[in-house]
Amino acid sequence: MxxxxxxxxxxxxxxxxxxxxxxxxxxxxxxxxAARAGVDKALIYKYFxxxxxxxxxxxxxxDLWWTAEELLEGVAETGIKxxxxxxxxxxxxxxxxxxxxxxxxxxxxxxxxxxxxxxxDILAAxxxxxxxxxxxxxxxxxxxxxxxxxxVGLTSYMHAITYATLLGRGGGRTVFGIDLGTGxxxxxxxxxAIMTGAKAQFTGWRTKSAPA
Amino acid sequence: MxxxxxxxxxxxxxxxxxxxxxxxxxxxxxxxxAARAGVDKALIYKYFxxxxxxxxxxxxxxDLWWTAEELLEGVAETGIKxxxxxxxxxxxxxxxxxxxxxxxxxxxxxxxxxxxxxxxDILAAxxxxxxxxxxxxxxxxxxxxxxxxxxVGLTSYMHAITYATLLGRGGGRTVFGIDLGTGxxxxxxxxxAIMTGAKAQFTGWRTKSAPA
DNA sequence: ACTATATTTCACTATAGGGTGATATAATTC
DNA sequence: GAATTATATCACCCTATAGTGAAATATAGT
Numbered sequence: 001m002x003x004x005x006x007x008x009x010x011x012x013x014x015x016x017x018x019x020x021x022x023x024x025x026x027x028x029x030x031x032x033x034a035a036r037a038g039v040d041k042a043l044i045y046k047y048f049x050x051x052x053x054x055x056x057x058x059x060x061x062x063d064l065w066w067t068a069e070e071l072l073e074g075v076a077e078t079g080i081k082x083x084x085x086x087x088x089x090x091x092x093x094x095x096x097x098x099x100x101x102x103x104x105x106x107x108x109x110x111x112x113x114x115x116x117x118x119x120x121d122i123l124a125a126x127x128x129x130x131x132x133x134x135x136x137x138x139x140x141x142x143x144x145x146x147x148x149x150x151x152v153g154l155t156s157y158m159h160a161i162t163y164a165t166l167l168g169r170g171g172g173r174t175v176f177g178i179d180l181g182t183g184x185x186x187x188x189x190x191x192x193a194i195m196t197g198a199k200a201q202f203t204g205w206r207t208k209s210a211p212a
Numbered sequence: 213m214x215x216x217x218x219x220x221x222x223x224x225x226x227x228x229x230x231x232x233x234x235x236x237x238x239x240x241x242x243x244x245x246a247a248r249a250g251v252d253k254a255l256i257y258k259y260f261x262x263x264x265x266x267x268x269x270x271x272x273x274x275d276l277w278w279t280a281e282e283l284l285e286g287v288a289e290t291g292i293k294x295x296x297x298x299x300x301x302x303x304x305x306x307x308x309x310x311x312x313x314x315x316x317x318x319x320x321x322x323x324x325x326x327x328x329x330x331x332x333d334i335l336a337a338x339x340x341x342x343x344x345x346x347x348x349x350x351x352x353x354x355x356x357x358x359x360x361x362x363x364v365g366l367t368s369y370m371h372a373i374t375y376a377t378l379l380g381r382g383g384g385r386t387v388f389g390i391d392l393g394t395g396x397x398x399x400x401x402x403x404x405a406i407m408t409g410a411k412a413q414f415t416g417w418r419t420k421s422a423p424a
Numbered sequence: 425a426c427t428a429t430a431t432t433t434c435a436c437t438a439t440a441g442g443g444t445g446a447t448a449t450a451a452t453t454c
Numbered sequence: 455g456a457a458t459t460a461t462a463t464c465a466c467c468c469t470a471t472a473g474t475g476a477a478a479t480a481t482a483g484t
Contacts, residue, residue: 003432003480005431008432030473039432050473160369213461214450438474441468446465454458
């Protein structure tokens with residue numbers, strides 16, 4: 001067998017992501033990671049000291065969470081005069097898509113409510129930072145701060161979407177009356193359902209803050 | 213020591229609730245339950261066959277979830293003509309309170325997103341049944357079915373509240389910018405925040421469905 | 425080719441958890 | 455009060471997982 005420490009370390013770090021997505025945070029143990037990487041688990045302790053350090057290395061390098069730019073891409077540049085309602089809805093749909101695209105994030109979020117872990121901490125930090133940046137960017141975009149209603153509403157919908165996504169992860173459980181275990185169509189339905197609700201809410205606000 | 217099988221079984225069943233609330237679904241193991249009950253863990257297998265049966269016995273007896281009547285208590289009897297917006301807000305606040313009052317429910321909900329378990333199944337069944345009954349009762353109350361917007365909105369807020377409650381369970385994490393680990397005041401703030409958001413949303417709907 | 429070193433594997437320890445069979449002891453029956 | 459039975463404990467098996475030290479082996483330098 002070829003011997004190359006750097007490559008082996010990399011294989012281990014990558015295996016963390018694979019196991020995490022396949023087995024969830026609960027199944028993320030030294031043996032599983034080493035097996036996936038095709039090396040002996042002793043190497044985890046030789047090269048990283050302990051399991052936690054390996055997880056941290058993975059967590060810091062991986063694309064675990066959205067960025068404010070990702071959710072707002074192209075919004076400022078558009079010539080069309082966008083109203084708040086449309087932007088909020090757009091952000092929420094992109095938020096949902098960003099979770100769909102990141103199985104590792106879903107696995108960690110699921111673990112967050114039940115166990116603490118380096119990855120949970122890392123993701124929480126990224127999330128807090130980007131949420132602040134998102135709200136900052138929206139403030140700039142609107143030329144003034146969001147109202148309390150808007151902040152609570154946006155946060156609520158983000159939580160609802162997150163929770164729905166996590167419940168759907170296991171499969172079998174219905175969310176908004178939709179069984180998310182059954183594939184593409186189900187996700188499209190969930191997206192539509194959330195858009196419907198979000199639009200209704202944001203339209204209500206717009207009506208309040210700028211009654212036609 | 214006094215010997216009484218019935219009493220011992222009861223002590224074990226009660227210990228399930230105590231351990232669940234103290235340690236969470238993850239810490240709910242035979243040794244911990246037996247220790248809490250003050251008996252040998254072998255008795256779990258002698259009297260219940262296996263751990264799962266003991267958990268089921270607890271889950272079926274315990275007050276794990278709200279009922280439709282609990283969330284709607286007194287609403288139909290009121291002489292005041294209540295509008296949909298007020299009733300929805302009331303239901304959501306009672307929903308939050310019902311979760312606060314049931315630490316065991318929170319512990320199981322937290323476990324739901326990461327592991328399967330008899331208690332998870334039992335709670336899911338109770339939840340599905342009562343949610344249907346709640347929507348049925350609201351339909352009767354309003355003299356007609358809820359709109360799609362209303363169903364999605366109500367469900368969204370319930371999910372948001374649930375998720376917020378679960379994140380608050382661990383402590384340290386902030387929810388809606390509020391640290392729920394710090395006691396009574398924090399919960400009151402969360403309640404107020406949710407009311408604010410919910411009212412804004414439901415007012416929006418009312419405006420749409422019955423524009424003044 | 426020989427040696428030194430870095431890389432890797434193997435066999436092991438220790439702890440925790442679900443579960444079981446033999447044994448001890450309290451309560452009941454005669 | 456002795457024998458029987460129900461109740462409870464103890465010591466154990468088995469599996470999984472974090473972690474370790476000694477031995478094996480590929481690679482690099484000479």
